[in-house]
Amino acid sequence: MNAPRLLTTVLTGVSAALIAYSAFYVRGNTAGVLRYLRERGDVRDLEASGADAAAVQAAHENLTALALSIADPAFAARMIPVSLLVGLLVGWWVWRSFGSRAGQAGRGDVQERMVLKVAYRRGGQFTAEDLRRFSPLSEEQVGTVTRRMLETGQLVRDGDTYRLAR
Numbered sequence: 001m002n003a004p005r006l007l008t009t010v011l012t013g014v015s016a017a018l019i020a021y022s023a024f025y026v027r028g029n030t031a032g033v034l035r036y037l038r039e040r041g042d043v044r045d046l047e048a049s050g051a052d053a054a055a056v057q058a059a060h061e062n063l064t065a066l067a068l069s070i071a072d073p074a075f076a077a078r079m080i081p082v083s084l085l086v087g088l089l090v091g092w093w094v095w096r097s098f099g100s101r102a103g104q105a106g107r108g109d110v111q112e113r114m115v116l117k118v119a120y121r122r123g124g125q126f127t128a129e130d131l132r133r134f135s136p137l138s139e140e141q142v143g144t145v146t147r148r149m150l151e152t153g154q155l156v157r158d159g160d161t162y163r164l165a166r
Helices: 003-025 030-048 053-070 073-078 080-097 110-121 128-134 139-152
Strands: 125-127 155-158 161-164
Touching: 003 073, 003 080, 030 053, 073 080, 110 125, 110 128, 110 139, 110 161, 125 128, 128 139, 139 155
Parallel strands: none
Antiparallel strands: 125 161, 155 161
């Protein structure tokens, strides 16, 4: 079990569930949430300006009424299973998307991919010098990877030139 992969999956799943719950809590009305936040800032500014208690109390009552018109806690409570399902689906997607390399068969070795990249850029034919010049592989690595690719039948040697096997 890969601990970073598991941690990322759990955090992403829980975050998605919380985001879904909050969207249900306000019934998707993000503009209402922003309006509430602006009004709350205005109430704090009113309090800080030293306004009389009656004006501050009226502003608080208006803010409470606005909050009640935006939020729907009963609906959000009914939608908790859906929020958890969203979190599980997102977590599953992250788990599958960022799988371990062991589960990804056939991707090939990094050095082999470097050789293939140079080969494709050079029209399918290249020399060992081309590999040393156009890739970060050392002379020893070039010899090792080309020998391995020749043995597996990925490359064909024509004198000093290598070409991709079709």
